[in-house]
Amino acid sequence: MTDAVAATIAEKVSLKEIIFGQLADRVAANVPTATHFTLTLSGEDSQFSRFNRARVRQTGQVSDGNLTLTVMQSERTAAATLPFVGDFEADWSLLKTALADLQTMVPQLPVDPFVVLPTGTATSRTVNHGQVLATDAIAATLLSPVQSLDFTGIYAGGLIFRGYADSAGQRHWFEGTNYSLDFSLFDDQNRAVKGTVAGSQWQQATFLDKIDQAKQQLAMLGRPAKTIERGQYRTYLAPAAVAELLHMFSWGGVGEADLQQGNSAFGLLRQGQRQLSPKFTLQENFQQANVPRFNAYGEVAPMQLPVIQQGQLVNSLVSSRSAKEYQVTSNYASRGEHLRAPEILAGSLGENKILTALDRGLYLSNLHYLNWSDHPNGRVTGMTRYACFWVERGEIVAPIDNLRFDESLYHCFGEGLVDLTDCQETIPNTDTYDQRSLGDSRVPGMLVDEFTYTL
C-alpha cells in the first residue's frame, strides 16, 4: 500500500469514528430518560482477490457497515440493524426512523426478565493500522512466485472497524488494517497442502517462506498413498487440526446457557461423570488477540480467563444475560458465549520429537467439516484433509487418502491425550461470512492414542 492510500484510509477511519460518536450522541438526545439503548457498529473496507490455478478468478472491493440499535424500556427490548454509510445526515435519517420503529414496537413485546441494561463505565480505544498490499499489486505479488504451482485461495485485506456506545455513556472503538492469505497448493494427483499468512504488515519474505514450506510438504505427498483400514491409531494432530477441534468448544460447548439447557458436550464434565486430562488447559487470553475485548453489552472481558484448567471445567463462558437467568456471575462473555480469544496451553512434547513420540500412526495436518455425531457424549465426526501421513518407526512413510474419524472430545482431550507440543501456533480466523472476521486461536499440536477412524 502506498503512503497516500494509507493516509486516505486513516482519514476515512477517523471520520467513521467521529460520525459513530455523533450518531450515538444524537440517539442519546432523542430517547426518553427511562429508555436505555446500545448502539454497535461493524464494518469494513475490504479487498477480496480469489485465485485458482495461480490465476485470478474473482477480484473486488467491498465497503460495508452496519449499525445495530437496541432499545430497552420497561423490561422489554428490540433491536434494529441498518446500513452505516459514514455520512452523518444519511445515517441519522435511517437511525432516527429505526429508533421510532423500535419505540413503537417495544411496548407490544412480552417482558424479557433477563434483559441486560447498560450500566458500566467502560471505555476503550484500539487502533492498529498496518501495511497491506496495494490493490494493483496483489496479483503480481502473489502469483509471480507460484506460476509453476497449482495455487488456489483468497487474499482478503483492508480496514475493519467496530464501535460500541450506550445510554450509560460507555464507548468503545476498535479498528485495524490487516490481511489474510489462505491458500492451498495441489499436485497432479489432487493432493494438497494448506498454508495461511496473516497479520497487519505484509511481509513478502514470510509469504515466500510459507510457499517453500508448502512445496516441501507437497513433494512428500507425491509418494504412493497408503490405504488405511478403519480402526484406532495413535495420531498426531498438528495445530491447525487442533484448532478445528477447538471450534467445537464454541458450538454447544463451554457456554453457560448451553450447559444449563442440556445443549452442551460438557454437561457430563460439569456433572463429574466424565473427565478430561490434567494435561489439558484451555483459556481465553486477549493478551495478543486481534479482537475487541468489549462485547455487545459494552463490557470488557478479563484479559485472561481459565476455562478448563488441568482437565477441570473451572469457568464456563457466562454472559450477563445468562448471569441474570441462572443467578451466576458474569465473566463478560459474548451474548453467544463462544470463545473469542482461545488458547490451549503448550505441553512438553518437543517439536523435533513429534515423529519419534508418534512412532507408528497418523500425522494429520488439518481436519475438515466437523460436526457432532453424539453431542451429549462429546463425540465429533469429520475428515482428515491436506497433508496427512502414515508414520512408522518415527518416520513418515506415505501420504494417506482422506479418512473419516469419529471420536469423543473426552478421549482426545482426556484419557487418550499423550502430550501437547511445547510450542503453540497462532491460527488466524479467516472466515468471511457477511464480513471479514477478527481473532485467532493459539494452540499446540497434540498426540492422541487410539484415535478412531470409521470410513
Next chain:
Amino acid sequence: MHKLLSDVVAAATVSADWIGIRTVKDISRACAIRDAHPERNSQHFGHGAMVEVLAQGQFGYSATNNLSAESLSAAIVIAYNQAVAASAWSVHRFTPAARPKATGSYVSPHQLESIAPGELNEILLQVCDRLKVSDKIAQTSATARSHDIETWFVSSNGSDIYQRQCLVETHFGTIAQDGPTTQLRTDHGYLAHSYQGGWELFPGVDLWQRVQQVGEQAVELLYADNCPDVATTLVLAPDQMMLQIHESIGHPLELDRILGDERNYAGGSFIKLEDFGALTYGSELMNVTFDPTVAGELASYGFDDVGTPATREYLIRSGKLERGLGGLESQQRAQVPGVANARSSSWNRPAIDRMANINLEPGDRSFGEIIANIDHGIYMETNRSWSIDDQRHKFQFGCEYGRLIENGQLTRTLKNPNYRSITPQFWHSLSQVGDRNTWEIYGTPFCGKGEPNQLIRVGHGAPVCAFDNIEVFGGAV
C-alpha cells in the same frame, strides 16, 4: 431505483466491455422465544449495490452500501481498475456472452405482508408452552423470521430485471433430559420450514399437532433403544433427504467446484467434466431436477443474479448424469451444459455457482408399500449431524428420530440414528422411491460456500426413499 442505476451506467466513462449494477434491498424481521421468554426481537434493513465491470476479459467488482450516484459512479471506476489490474492473470478471458441482455420480473407468491410483533411473540410463546409436554422437557425454543428482498439489475447491454422474494422461515424444537441423557427433537430440523410466501404460511393449520408430536417424541427418545450397529435397509424421510440431496448431489455437481475454484475452502468434487452425459450417478429410480420454478419453494426465482432466465432442468435422469450446476461463467470455462444458478448471498458478494431448488422427483411407491417391502431396516427422520469430505465422497449423517423396521412393519423407536456411506455406492443402492403423497419440500438459509464466504438459501423437495445395505449405527449407550 431503476432510473438511478440506468443513469449511472449510461454516464460511465470507463472503456469497459460490460457494466452491471445489482442492488439489493432486504427488510427482515426475526422473533425468537426460548423457555417462555423472548430471546430476540429484531428487524434488519440492508441496502447496497454490487457493481461489476468486464474489461480486458476480466470481471472486477466494487460493492458499496452508499447508493448515491456519485458513489455508484466511483464504484464503477474501482471495479474497472480491479478488472484491469487482474486482467494479465485471468483464469479465463470472459466475454459479454457471460452477461447476455435480459429483461423481466419475478415476485414470490404471497398474501400477508406483515404480522404484529405482539401477535407473533404470543404464537411463539404458545409454541414453547405446548412443547413442554412433560417435566422432562429441559428447553423449548421457537423462532420465526421473514424477509422481503427486492433486487434490481441493470446493465450496459440493456438488462433490466426486478425481482422480489418474500420469505418466511420458522422453527421450533425441544431438548428433553433425564439425568445425563438428553435428546433433541425439532420441527424437521433447524429452520427447515423455510418457504417463499407471506405470513399466511404461519402458524398454518397443522402447527399445534406438530408441536405436540415434537414434544412427545423428544421424551420418547429419552427412553428409546440406541440405533443398532448394522448394515441394513435405510429409509429416509423427506426432511433427511433434503440434507442427503444437498450434500451428495447438489454440491458435487457444482461446476465451480469441479473447475477448482472452491478447492481451498469448501472443496472439489469426485465428478469430472467428462462425466456429464456419461456417468451413471445412481439407481435408475433417481431423477433429480434443478427447479427454480416451484411456487413456494425457498430458492425459486425468475433470473439468477447475472440475469440468466431460470428454467427447470434435469440434472440426473433415470440415474444418468446429464447436467451440472454452473452459471454462464462456468459454462464458458467448462464447455458443459449448466443452469441459471449464478447467485450471491447479497449485494456485497459476487455471484458464484450455487444450488437453488434441487429436487428428487417422486416415484411410485406409497409409504406403506415401501415399509411393507422391508424385512429389516431403519427409518430415520430429521437431520441433526452432517459431515462429508471435500470431494463429496465419504459422508456420515445423523438424525433425530429413528424407527426399527421388522417384517414390513415400523416397530420400536430408536435414538441416535446415524449412517455413513460413499456417495456413488449410496445412490446406486436406492431401491424404492416414494410417490407424490410422500413428497415434501423443505429449505435452509444456511448453505455455506465461496471465498469470500456466502450463506445462501436453497430448497429441496423429495419423497421418502429406501436404500439397501447401508451401514447404520447409534450413539454411546
